[in-house]
Amino acid sequence: MLQIEGLHTHYGAAHILHGVTMLVEAGTSVGLLGRNGMGKTTLIRSLMGYVKPTEGRIQWNDREVTGSAPERIARLGIGYVPEGRGVFPNLSVRENLVMAARAGVDGQRTWTLERVLSTFPRLAERLGHGGQQLSGGEQQMLSIGRALMTNPQLLILDEATEGLAPLVVAEIWRVIGDIRATGIATLVVDRDHRKVSANSDQLVVLQKGRVVLAGPSEALRDGERLTSFLGV
16 A cells, blocks of 8 residues: 655755665554654655655555655545644644544545544543643544544554653553554554554564664564664
């Protein structure tokens, strides 16, 4: 479904990604791992069109999308939960959700407002609250719910549990598991490699902008090579 071949990305003179190649198949979950500064967020921003790659190609369902604008990428069926959440502070919870609502590329509206609120009951209790009035955990729930309202085929989550209380973290991982069970493909970035391994089919590890390890999560999760690359 998503195919990345030989991707290079620069920020000015800084060469961040060095020939990254990876694949996300329909309905599967890929965990993207690596220490801070290894290129994970740059890879996601390149996929989403916020940064234009300098070399290589990105294909989505056999369609060339390299360097496409973010709004086009979103319309193709890719949902994005960014690092930092990106909640609109002056809109209510309901407005944050409804403004993103649309049918998927297949015309289906599997994820409705009602379903999102049943998935995140705490949001249902705060429908009239502004985005700035929510706790960090509630904002993260809102960010995930808003992405689901686009009815994506692929959901990308960049550090979805960063800085959250343990109980909220557990809730976020439960929801990620539920999303996987619905058949939506996921690309998950998180510092907790054990949780990522347990909630993914494949792992890809970046080091200094290069893929240094990739394969089935079950085969890699307890290996010494994984922990050595992650410094744990």
